[in-house]
Amino acid sequence: MHGGSERLDRTIEELTKLPTIGRKTAQRLALHLIKTPAEEVAALVDAILDMKKNVRYCSECGALTEADPCPICGDTRRDRHTICVVEEPLDVVAIEKTDAYRGLYHVLHGAISPVDGVGPDELRLKELVERLRHNPVREVILATNPSLEGEATAMYLERQIAPLGAHITRLARGLPVGGDLEYADTVTLTRALEGRRKV
Numbered sequence: 001m002h003g004g005s006e007r008l009d010r011t012i013e014e015l016t017k018l019p020t021i022g023r024k025t026a027q028r029l030a031l032h033l034i035k036t037p038a039e040e041v042a043a044l045v046d047a048i049l050d051m052k053k054n055v056r057y058c059s060e061c062g063a064l065t066e067a068d069p070c071p072i073c074g075d076t077r078r079d080r081h082t083i084c085v086v087e088e089p090l091d092v093v094a095i096e097k098t099d100a101y102r103g104l105y106h107v108l109h110g111a112i113s114p115v116d117g118v119g120p121d122e123l124r125l126k127e128l129v130e131r132l133r134h135n136p137v138r139e140v141i142l143a144t145n146p147s148l149e150g151e152a153t154a155m156y157l158e159r160q161i162a163p164l165g166a167h168i169t170r171l172a173r174g175l176p177v178g179g180d181l182e183y184a185d186t187v188t189l190t191r192a193l194e195g196r197r198k199v
Ligand SMILES: [Zn+2]
Pocket: 058, 059, 060, 061, 062, 063, 069, 070, 071, 072, 073, 074
């Protein structure tokens, strides 16, 4: 109990369900919200509810979008023969920022990680195989993170999609090992894309 308020306890309880938010941080956030003017708290709650209602995953590529299909999948000027495979929706945002890529995307929503109980079935791999079967794709760029999980995922993917005939490439080295694509700077990411190599 915090001075006898069950309402405060409830907020702290809900906040601790968020990733990276421990008990201490949840308490600090809750106490901060009590001090914050009501209209600011309302704006925060409204933004979260509005996002939850209107932002979804594209049914084709799995990227974050407010329209389905997303503006990238729906853009007929994009190169539909190239698919860049990434782990997370924010990786799409990072690559789009480079302006160096004009193809389509496929978001896996994670990477294979036995330690965390994530196997191939938990990722959007079947959807990728289906897309390759039904679309004239010439190149698949495996742009998973330069981490153990990312490398393992890329190797698994390569075995799965090699029989489908598209050229398979990997991003050039130079990305910080163990880092996330979404945090790579634009210049590094552009170089990695331009220097991609066959696997
Ligand atoms: Zn899409």
